[in-house]
Amino acid sequence: MGERKGQNKYYPPDYNPKKGGLNKFQGTHALRERARKIHLGIIIIRFEMPYNIWCDGCKNHIGMGVRYNAEKTKVGMYYTTPIFKFRMKCHLCDNHFEIQTDPGNLDYVILSGARRQENRWDPLQNEQVVPETKEVQKRLFDDAMYKLEHQAKDAQVAADSKPVLQKLVERNMSVWDDSYEANCRLRAEFRQQKQEIKGQQDLDRQLLAKSSLDIQLLPETAQDREMAALMKLQTKSALERESEQRLELLMRPALPGATATTFGGLKRQKALNNHLQLEDLGIRRKKLKEPQTEASSAEVKSQSLVGDYSSSSEES
Structure with missing residues (x-):
């Protein structure tokens, strides 16, 4: 044509x-x-x-x-x-x-x-085969002694790399010798990864629906788990914070010059602790819907106050 x-x-x-x-x-x-x-x-x-x-x-x-x-x-x-x-x-x-x-x-x-976009590197760093430069080629052509030394160095490098190459060839033959088994193994791994990804997506979807959010959740890391554990330790219930504040108010001295051991000392502190424990028990009983009369609570308060004055009189 x-x-x-x-x-x-x-x-x-x-x-x-x-x-x-x-x-x-x-x-x-x-x-x-x-x-x-x-x-x-x-x-x-x-x-x-x-x-x-x-x-x-x-x-x-x-x-x-x-x-x-x-x-x-x-x-x-x-x-x-x-x-x-x-x-x-x-x-x-x-x-x-x-x-x-x-x-x-x-x-x-x-x-x-x-x-x-800089994505260049030195091929000698990852042990690639690099062709000789023009200067080296010219020196190999002109200098017989340099050529002999270069050949000896190349032979030594080849001898050092031979065991590693042999191991790679043997591993390749053992892993990919049977193509059917290799295919089955890869398909099983991909299937497992797909199930894990699907399960994680379901959990994320449930969490977003519960929180009424529309954001993309990142995968969980070890640092996230550590921070969550620390925050859980630092958080306290409202009942615990209220009892601590009440104990601090009761232990605070009434007079500016008084100390923590005045008016009862350690026995007074123990009585106050017992008093708080009894109040906590009363609150828990109310939560459990157990009947508790006003007379019993008044009796408990009178017993705690009597114990308080008796302890102060004994020390004095």
Whole structure:
């Protein structure tokens, strides 16, 4: 079909071959709209994003591989390699950003309008196989002793890595040898995780319905459990707080110069404690709906007061 490409073009009746090709005769460019700025040295190309970037206009993330219609311009030379600049418009806002080739480092450089998402690392840190640099290659070609030392070092690294690689191969064979068993195991794990997630969602839904809230609950952590336990220890019931305040008022001396041991001392404190305990028992009986007459309560109060005065008289 290649020999028929030249015959598929439409030639108008007034076409004159002496003027040149068909594009030159019609006064158009072969690139059509892509060459509308060719008089300025700009060609419209389809540019693919070489890495992840952040747009400075809308602050959105643009992933590697997203394609744009970019204006390609030649801005310089790196020895015999041309340097090109690409200008394009963000598809999410009206911001334009410019990217330029960097032949010296085999990379692209952002000039304006965006910033690069830094996710680069040294491949030697995670024990990746790294090709030799040009300086090392040149030294290996020129220096025979350096080449011999380099080969000995490579052999030692290979010998050290061989047991680890063997263990990884054996583990891989033992885990994934039977594809049916591996598939069943993975499906069982996924099913269990799905049930746990569904149960947690049901609990969260019940808690939100009980509290009349419409928020997103985060997963529980160990720190949350510790804080809840501490808050539970710190909280006291209203009855306990009331009894403590009453005991503090009763133990407070009536005169400014009096001490806690005046008018009865320790025996008075014990009597007051007994009095509070009897009052607590009376409150609990009322809660349990047990009958209790006013005469019995008055009798208990009189006994406590008699014990109080007897203790003070004995000490005095």
